[in-house]
Amino acid sequence: MTKRYGAALAVDSVDLKIPAGAYCCLLGPSGCGKTTTLRMIAGHETATDGHLVIGGREVGHLPPAARGTAMMFQSYALFPHLDCLDNVAFGPRMRGVDKATRRRRAREMLALVQMEALAHRLPAQLSGGQQQRVALARALVTEPSVLLLDEPLSALDPFLRIQVRAELKRLQAELGITFIHVTHSQEEAMALSDLVVVMNNGRIEQAASPREVFARPGTAFVARFIGGHNVIAPPGRDGLVAVRTDRIRLSRDGGADEGGGPSLAARVETVEYQGSFVQLRLRALDARVAATELFVVLPDDAFAARPFLVDDDVTARWAEADAHPLSDVPPPAPALTLKELTP
Incomplete structure (x- = not known):
């Protein structure tokens, strides 16, 4: 896929296959094109050129809700006037799911992220880590085949970040769906991913397992950015x-x-x-x-x-x-x- 903004080339012919059920991290410095790539997958940006295939189906022409993806934003974007339960149930409500079914599914998702006991609290009454869990439950309630995460741990303190990334890895393994996670943290990508995609200037420098990227960096940029070399x-x-x-x-x-x-x-x-x-x-x-x-x-x-x-x-x-x-x-x-x- 390619993305241009006028004369500016934001993503340059990215060609990548992510195995179903993998945890993939798009890693790179600010401005390397990783978030634009994620937003093109989500349908929040339109690719200038190229194809997007999910589960054998071309989805690049479809609206976000029809792609089988769900996106968890960096800011969490919870509705401040709705409690946790109604925040999670909001997506199914917009899809016309009846009240009893959507609230049951919302409770199941809150239980999955260990937030069921706080179902009736407002976002302002939650810690940053708790808000992150509610945002994750809201993304998962739509039963996506691909979950997209835009720097979901960047707002958390270092100790909580380690706890939440362990929870993300547990959930991904339990649910068996594909996670695509944007981060600028080398440690985060190494700890979470099956597949690390290192990006620079809108291009993929290397795509491999964390061990391969660290032990055998493909380019000087990868060696320097990953660190330890x-x-x-x-x-x-x-x-x-x-x-x-x-x-x-x-x-x-x-x-x-x-x-x-x-x-x-x-x-x-x-x-x-x-x-x-x-x-x-x-x-x-x-x-x-x-x-x-x-x-x-x-x-x-x-x-x-x-x-x-x-x-x-x-x-x-x-x-x-x-x-x-x-x-x-x-x-x-x-x-x-x-x-x-x-x-």
């Missing part, structure tokens, strides 16, 4: 490689380290204690190296036994097998099955 162009080698920050070994004397492998002379610029690990930021001393800034993560006990200080000159070394080659050209999105995505 250094992108390096070592002297004497064509192209870029990604090396995980926890796979780099440090020594002071510059001599041959056990295991050998490529190496760079560097200077320690910062040392940050992070509890279970210590992160060091290094500056490469060889001007021929394209990536002059490197990050290294050392276990806390290893660092305590052999600490490094700011301004120490060190040798950074890694195994050749840990240098993953990168491509400047995003690879095509593969047609994956849910079995292939799930470890």
Whole structure:
């Protein structure tokens, strides 16, 4: 699918197949096209070009209510004058479902998200996490085949965010429907998804399982955005490689380290204690190296036994097998099955 706003290209020929019953996260920085893609799936934006198929049926020409999708908005958009029960029952009411049936279904959905006891409270009487659960119940009451979530956890505090994402994963597994979840949080995408779709400048950079995206990033952008990697162009080698920050070994004397492998002379610029690990930021001393800034993560006990200080000159070394080659050209999105995505 492609989306243009006048001369501006918001989504550039996105081609993606999401297996039925998968939890898919569209991940990327602000302005990368992920929310526009979600809104085109929902029918709240019209694609400039391309096709949208859900369950073998072309739905791109249909209104939102006829697509078999439901959308949970970032703001939750609950009606302030309606209690939880009537908020959840509102969609079936607009579809002409009789009162007894729609209220029964609303109670079932509130029970599913563990909010049945607060059915008669107004949204203003609920916490942010409780409002999020009601909004989720309201989206699910229409029995969609695809649930669309636009940054649903962004308004929650960090502790509650972890609780609610566990609840989302539980519900998705229990219901067996496809979830498509937009987020800019790498941690959120890794924790929730079967399929991570990393987007940049309106295009898909990589689409794969969380483990594949982290262990084998396809492009320099993916390696940098996912985090936990250094992108390096070592002297004497064509192209870029990604090396995980926890796979780099440090020594002071510059001599041959056990295991050998490529190496760079560097200077320690910062040392940050992070509890279970210590992160060091290094500056490469060889001007021929394209990536002059490197990050290294050392276990806390290893660092305590052999600490490094700011301004120490060190040798950074890694195994050749840990240098993953990168491509400047995003690879095509593969047609994956849910079995292939799930470890």
